[in-house]
Amino acid sequence: MAGFILKRLLQAVFVVLAVTLIVSFAIRLSGDPAIMLMGGGNVTEQDLQNIRQALGLDRPFYVQYLAFLEGMVRGDFGKSFMGGTSVSMLIANALPATLLLAFASLLASIVLSVPLGVYAAVNRGRWPDQVIRILSLVGLSFPNFWLAIMMVLLFSIVLGLLPPSGMEGPESFVMPALTMAIILTATNVRLVRTSMLETLSQQYIMVARSKGLRDRVVLYKHALRNSAIPLVTYIGLQFGGLIGGIVIIERVFNWPGMGTLAFDAISNRDYPVLQGTITVLALFIVLINLLVDIAYGLIDPRIRTE
Amino acid sequence: MSDTANRRSQDQALLSVRSLSVEFGTGNGAFKAVRDVSFDVRPGRTLAVVGESGSGKSVTSLAIMRLTDYTGGRITGGQVLFRPDGGEAIDLVKASDSRLREIRGNDIAMIFQEPMTSLNPVFTIGNQISETLILHQGLNGRDARLRAKELLQKVRLPDADKLLDRYPHQLSGGMRQRVMIAMALACNPKLLIADEPTTALDVTIQAQILNIIRDLQQEMGTAVIFITHDMGVVAEMADDVVVMWKGEKVEQAPVRDIFAAPQHPYTRALLSAVPRLGSLTGQPLPKRTPVMVMDGGVAKAVGDTHEQNTADYTKPILQVDKLTTRFDVGKTFFGRVTHRVHAVEAVSFDIYPGETLALVGESGSGKSTIGRTLQQLVEPTGGTVRFDGRDMAAMSQGERRRLRQEIQYIFQDPFASLDPRHTVGYSIAEPIIVHGLINDRKERERRVHELLEQVGLQPQHARRYPHEFSGGQRQRICIARALASNPKLVIADESVSALDVSIQAQIVNLLMELQERKRLSYLFITHDMAVVEKVSHRVAVMYLGQIVELGSRQAIFENPQHSYTRKLLSAVPIADPQRERAKTRIEGEIPSPVRPVGQEPAIHRMREVEPGHWVAIESDPLRGAA
Structure with missing residues (x-):
């Protein structure tokens, strides 16, 4: 097990190297931060040159990248081009907000999709199954930003129940989390349903029934754990997409998380902030997938022995 | 209990299946898998239900405990009368779900064909056996575990203690089927339904499993319904035989009568097709013999008797x-x-x-x-x-x-x-x-x-x-x-x-x-x-x-x-109920x-x-x- 984790952590190092290299290189193709900083107007070439020198952008790319790596090892992602705040500080402020949103929506989606998926599988082909499948298809078809705007329209403007944006109290948390959760649930319900159908046709389910166990025990003890592997795999994969979705949702709801931070960094060509946020998010995705692999072993003893 | 009362409870069937019919809904109308089937099972006796694929024998076995409810089947008629204490009969077709759950695994237990897939891969053996005991006998976890260990010893599994914490994939097919038997017998059921329990096993392992079922049946007085297609197994295990063909019962008789004087043409065709070990004793060459086939409800002999003198031993190919x-x-x-x-x-x-x-x-x-x-x-x-x-x-x-x-x-x-x-x-x-x-x-x-x-x-x-x-x-x-x-x-x-x-x-x-x-x-x-x-x-x-x-x-x-050849030959069930059962006990797993x-x-x-x-x-x- 230790060897396995070590191997995966080694892989993580390469993932982070690759991701940061691509990001650092790509963002430098997008334009000159010096011009952004000066905000147009009466600027001489000398002014720009001075700013570039001050930010260290006059050095060759590889030098800048190596400097970034060296800082990263020390846990220092540099300073933002905008206002000179430490990037680590910015991330430390934004990360909890994003993680809260991500895990809350993931949890909500599991709580919703597992019972719904199981119920659909048990009633396969009958009307509860049809209704759940149609709802899931509807959920899949919503673009996330549209759903977010509709939420604002309904809950903030028409009903006036929830604040439309920002992070002020527990109520401002409901809409962004719910939007994410609906989108995740739409796919997860289908996954749980298909996986349960497969498991329910297995011989050991009939054996469990022949023992006189209640339906609830048969479904949630005997069947669910056997159906969990595809769901857990997908959640691992989903996490990457989830982060991407969060950038948009955070924008719509003006949620002060990593997504907003990254978005602003791209708009401002704020290299250090972007490199820092992307690195941290990449690390999280690697970590989640490591947890998924460990979860396999906990769920299924046949994987444990391999 | 007086003698007459004793005899009455002996005579009274433990289970009476009456005119049972089961249908499955398919794309083009209902398919009648079982039609109007009736039979009795008496306490402590073994009834074999034999037939080929599509005969409805497995559906019948599932329908007794109404497990067909979970496979899309529907019992369209008949009764399944069960008398657990020799008293009032319960019609399982009409029983409530909760009453059925009390009977399943407790009064009636079932063993299935595929030992490789009958046990849940993510729970330990101990957990799966204890589950039934906790559910039906109200034992606590510790007592259930002790009883589970006893049960594993009963089905002659070595190292029962360690086995409790093992997972199914760590066991061979034969061992898993024994665990399945231990699980089925956990609550001393009155009736055991075994659906092709040895078909997927090697012949020496099959012999061991059959011995265990027979021994435990004698010890516990369990009645057994044995579903099989193998006439050799029938001859070794059954007291009475029901022959099924195309969803219907075509014949029922004590085992000796089925083999000695089969009445229905299908039974005769079935028996003639069974390869019998020892049928060519004293003959040097293999031999083709006619086969009885069913042709519109009548058994007809096809082919001729012919010695297979084809080998040419001059130069090997x-x-x-x-x-x-x-x-x-x-x-x-x-x-x-x-x-x-x-x-x-x-x-x-x-x-x-x-x-x-x-x-x-x-x-x-x-x-x-x-x-x-x-x-x-x-x-x-x-x-x-x-x-x-x-x-x-x-x-x-x-x-x-x-x-x-x-x-x-x-x-x-x-x-x-x-x-x-x-x-x-x-x-x-x-x-x-x-x-x-x-x-x-x-x-x-x-x-x-x-x-x-x-x-x-x-x-x-x-x-x-x-x-x-x-x-x-x-x-x-x-x-x-x-x-x-x-x-x-x-x-x-x-x-x-x-x-x-x-x-x-x-x-x-x-x-x-x-x-x-x-x-x-x-x-x-x-x-x-x-x-x-x-x-x-x-x-x-x-x-x-x-x-x-x-x-x-x-x-x-x-x-x-060679001792292994002898072991292999002695393990083959012989389709002849008159023959004395093999004395030699086969033990042990096939090594890896x-x-x-x-x-x-x-x-x-x-x-x-x-x-x-x-x-x-x-x-x-x-x-x-x-």
Whole structure:
């Protein structure tokens, strides 16, 4: 097990190297931060040159990248081009907000999709199954930003129940989390349903029934754990997409998380902030997938022995 | 209890199935799987329900506990009266779900066919046995575990303590089926329903499981409904027999009467098709005998009696010398091999033109690997294979391709071995095209039609797809495909094992007929000793990758020398209830052919006990050195 984790952590190092290299290189193709900083107007070439020198952008790319790596090892992602705040500080402020949103929506989606998926599988082909499948298809078809705007329209403007944006109290948390959760649930319900159908046709389910166990025990003890592997795999994969979705949702709801931070960094060509946020998010995705692999072993003893 | 009261409770059926009908909803209307079936099971007795695939026997067994509710089935009529205490009868068809749950696993328990899939892979053995005890007997976790251990000891599993914490995948099929029995008997049920409990097991393991069921039944006084297609198992286990055919009960009688004086034509056809061990005692050659088939409700004899005098012992067609095939398994972190499967170890045998050599053995004996090696599907690790005098290893690419044409293969599962997206005619024509045998399209079509006729099908079948055929017909198609390239040797790997007995008998006859007509040689790979006795000229018995005995069919069956051959023969259930049950107890698992690298198995030395009859020396001093 230790060897396995070590191997995966080694892989993580390469993932982070690759991701940061691509990001650092790509963002430098997008334009000159010096011009952004000066905000147009009466600027001489000398002014720009001075700013570039001050930010260290006059050095060759590889030098800048190596400097970034060296800082990263020390846990220092540099300073933002905008206002000179430490990037680590910015991330430390934004990360909890994003993680809260991500895990809350993931949890909500599991709580919703597992019972719904199981119920659909048990009633396969009958009307509860049809209704759940149609709802899931509807959920899949919503673009996330549209759903977010509709939420604002309904809950903030028409009903006036929830604040439309920002992070002020527990109520401002409901809409962004719910939007994410609906989108995740739409796919997860289908996954749980298909996986349960497969498991329910297995011989050991009939054996469990022949023992006189209640339906609830048969479904949630005997069947669910056997159906969990595809769901857990997908959640691992989903996490990457989830982060991407969060950038948009955070924008719509003006949620002060990593997504907003990254978005602003791209708009401002704020290299250090972007490199820092992307690195941290990449690390999280690697970590989640490591947890998924460990979860396999906990769920299924046949994987444990391999 | 007075004598008369005692007798009354004995006479009274524990379970009475009355006019039971079960339907399944399908796309085009309801399918009546079981129609108007009635029978009684008395306390402590064993009722066998026999029939072939589609007879409705398994559906009947599921319907008793209303488990058909979960498979899309519907009980459309009849009663299932259960008297757990010899008193008031409960109609399980009408019982409430909660009442049914109290009965399931407690008063009536069930064992299923596939031990590999009957246990939940993610829970420990202990957990799965305790579950029933906690549910029905209200035991706490600790007491349930103690009782579970006792149960495992009862089904003669060693190391019961450790076993409780094991997972199903760590156990062999035979061990899992014992766990299943322990689980079923946990609450001392009045009735045990066993649905083909030994069909998926090796014959020596089957014998052990049957013994355990019989012993525990006597000890606990459980009544048993034994669902099976194997008349040998019926003869060994049953007191009474119900014969089912196409969803209906066609006959019911005490076991002796069923075998001695079958009344219904289907029962007679079924019994005539059962291969019986010892039926050719005293006869040197294999023999074709007529098969009874059902034709519009009447049993009709098909075929004739014919001695299979086809083998020509002048020059062998295939010579296998010290063939060894090993597979690497288990790798370290750095990719170094730690274990090897010693599938085949120094195996030597010859096959002559027109001869059938049977390769018999249980799982892991390496018999299928030999077949696959000869078909060039697996590369041998060592040894030589000569076909028609030519060494396979020295052959050019072209010669090897030609060898594929001369050696053909018939697989076990006729459902999986035909491409469902191609017509049957295409599948049969493919080897002709691949080997460039007939290039003219019209000519090729004629050849396909001719092949279909040879295997007892019709030329117009060529345009149909595999799903339009039954299992037996598909196996005929596979035979036609194997014959398409005019092979000299056909490897039949468990080719008749998956078929119902009546179909099996017909396919066996077809193979023998084709052998006579085309002077084919067969390598007949199987675990079924009764079929071997019928078809083979010579027999090689394999155990753990090596041949332990090789000789003429008569020598092996009438004068078996090696202890394993004897064990194998004594384990075969005999379809004759008059015969005394085998006294010898078979114990132990089949050992694994996986060994750590560097630990090579000892190669048996063979001794010729009579001309052509070779036996491995069992007290070989080399064995001790390994």
